[in-house]
Amino acid sequence: MKKLVALAVALLIPCTGGAAPREKEEKKVPPVLKFTMKGLDGKSVDLSQFQGKVVLIVNVASQCGYTPQYKGLQKLYDTYKKDGLVILGVPANEFGKQEPGTDKEIAEFCTSNYGVTFPMLSKVIVKGIHQAPLYKHLTSKETNPKSAGDIKWNFTKFLTVGVKS
Numbered sequence: 001m002k003k004l005v006a007l008a009v010a011l012l013i014p015c016t017g018g019a020a021p022r023e024k025e026e027k028k029v030p031p032v033l034k035f036t037m038k039g040l041d042g043k044s045v046d047l048s049q050f051q052g053k054v055v056l057i058v059n060v061a062s063q064c065g066y067t068p069q070y071k072g073l074q075k076l077y078d079t080y081k082k083d084g085l086v087i088l089g090v091p092a093n094e095f096g097k098q099e100p101g102t103d104k105e106i107a108e109f110c111t112s113n114y115g116v117t118f119p120m121l122s123k124v125i126v127k128g129i130h131q132a133p134l135y136k137h138l139t140s141k142e143t144n145p146k147s148a149g150d151i152k153w154n155f156t157k158f159l160t161v162g163v164k165s
Contacts, residue, residue: 038122061099061154070114087118
């Protein structure tokens with residue numbers, strides 16, 4: 001785990017700071033992990049469960065030229081999940097309408113085509129006026145001063161170390 005955390009810290013895109021997205025009793029949970037999202041299965045996913053892990057958040061799409069990245073992401077997850085890596089796939093349809101499917105269709109696509117076993121969240125909006133709170137946090141100037149602003153395309157990645165602050 002220490003080796004993985006050291007690697008993540010070397011590559012880290014800052015994902016801390018800014019206003020807390022929701023109230024949480026545990027004040028030591030990093031801000032990026034204070035969100036509750038919905039999984040592709042419709043169940044709530046409390047991101048604070050990933051505290052103490054290296055978390056790679058990726059907006060994904062099934063009809064994109066970058067879609068084969070699922071294979072590499074799954075390999076990365078298989079290799080390092082025992083060391084504390086979590087990959088969170090977040091489907092989005094803002095870029096060329098390349099994720100038109102329902103959550104059920106997305107889940108089927110990911111499983112049957114790429115054998116995805118890492119957590120996949122429900123499709124959200126990752127930029128613009130209706131941007132999901134998680135992505136508002138990830139792309140804000142307060143949270144991410146060096147590379148803030150709208151993400152440009154599918155498979156944009158945010159890496160954070162979910163250690164106690």
